[in-house]
Amino acid sequence: xxxxxxxxxxxxxxxxxxxxxxxxxxxxxxxxxxxxxxxxxxxxxxxxxxxxxxxxxxxxxxxxxxxxxxxxxxxxxxxxxxxxxxxxxxxxxxxxxxxxxxxxxxxxxxxx
Amino acid sequence: xxxxxxxxxxxxxxxxxxxxxxxxxxxxxxxxxxxxxxxxxxxxxxxxxxxxxxxxxxxxxxxxxxxxxxxxxxxxxxxxxxxxxxxxxxxxxxxxxxxxxxxxxxxxxxxxxxxx
Numbered sequence: 001x002x003x004x005x006x007x008x009x010x011x012x013x014x015x016x017x018x019x020x021x022x023x024x025x026x027x028x029x030x031x032x033x034x035x036x037x038x039x040x041x042x043x044x045x046x047x048x049x050x051x052x053x054x055x056x057x058x059x060x061x062x063x064x065x066x067x068x069x070x071x072x073x074x075x076x077x078x079x080x081x082x083x084x085x086x087x088x089x090x091x092x093x094x095x096x097x098x099x100x101x102x103x104x105x106x107x108x109x110x111x112x
Numbered sequence: 113x114x115x116x117x118x119x120x121x122x123x124x125x126x127x128x129x130x131x132x133x134x135x136x137x138x139x140x141x142x143x144x145x146x147x148x149x150x151x152x153x154x155x156x157x158x159x160x161x162x163x164x165x166x167x168x169x170x171x172x173x174x175x176x177x178x179x180x181x182x183x184x185x186x187x188x189x190x191x192x193x194x195x196x197x198x199x200x201x202x203x204x205x206x207x208x209x210x211x212x213x214x215x216x217x218x219x220x221x222x223x224x225x226x227x228x
Contacts, residue, residue, distance in 0.1 A: 004154075033214050044116075045155075045203070045219040091154045095214045098143065098207075099168060102154030 002027045002096050006103035013082045014111050020067075021077045021106045023092030033095050034068065034075045037102075040088040048090070051075065082110045114138075116220035118204050124226045125194055132190045133223045137206030144187050145217060146179055147203040148172065155203055161187060162209065194227045201225075 004025045013019035025034065036048040051059045051068050058066050063080045079086055087110045092103040117136045125131050137144050143162050147155035158177070159169045163184040173179075176194075181187040191198055201222040207215030 006154075037219075044221045047216055050216075093154070097168075098145075098160055098214060099157045099170075100145075100147075100155070100217065101157070105152075105154050 002029070002094050002101040004092050004094055004101050004103035006092055006106050008106045009104070010107045010109070012109040012111055013079075015082055015084060017082055018078060018080045019082055019108065021079075021090050021092075021108065023075045023077070023103055025073050025075060025092070025094050025103075027073075027094055027096070029096055034066075035093040035095070035100070036064070036066070036075075036077045037091045037093060038086075038088045039091065039105075040085075045091070049077070079108075084110050084112060086110050116204055116206050116218055118202075118220040118223050120223060121221060122224050122226075124228065126228050127194060127196060129194055130190065130192045131194060131225060132188055133202055133204075133225075135187045135189070135204030135206075135220060137186070137204070138208075138218055141206035141208045141218070142184065143207045143209055143215060144181055145205040145207075146187070146189050147205065149201040149203055149222070150199075158189075191225075194225075196227045199225055199227045 032053045034051045037045045038048045039045040049061045065078045067076045089105045091105045093100045119134045145160040146158040149155040161181040176192045179189045203222045204220045205217040207217045
């Protein structure tokens with residue numbers, strides 16, 4: 001069984017600042033992937049970034065990067081130079097085969 | 113590429129009625145997934161298809177729920193004898209099976225079900 005926990009229900013950040021969203025997970029899989037998805041208000045969910053568990057190097061996608069601590073089962077998302085369009089729900093997820101297990105989400109508000 | 117589409121976008125029904133939702137995946141995608149998302153929570157996996165075969169079902173998928181993908185293209189999710197606890201957003205996603213690692217799942221806009 002897999003569990004994903006996001007301990008920050010809501011966060012806010014000033015435009016252009018940096019924010020970090022936390023995620024911890026538990027899995028019995030040896031080979032797994034971790035994901036961050038973004039769900040803007042009334043819009044569909046999109047993949048932000050993914051990390052392969054067997055890779056030590058942290059994934060980066062433009063302003064988005066992760067801090068993957070495998071031993072601690074921690075997978076945080078850092079958003080640099082926050083933009084108003086980053087306002088959304090962010091979900092951390094892990095996979096077991098093709099099934100995704102999601103955390104409860106963090107609502108991020110970027111303030112002008 | 114029109115993305116994953118779902119119809120209807122909103123459905124209001126009375127308890128005890130049957131409802132059916134449709135999902136049209138991205139055209140070349142051979143995998144299709146259904147998730148349920150209740151308010152303020154993350155999506156929960158319900159079931160997934162590879163082509164027309166239903167390969168996995170969650171324990172959340174009670175016998176009142178049935179999903180089909182008859183020709184390996186669009187899929188339908190039917191809920192019989194709806195209950196108020198079925199009120200949720202039903203999300204569909206599709207992906208293209210790759211050579212290694214999990215496929216990227218592309219999500220549709222969802223169907224919001226309200227059971228009165």
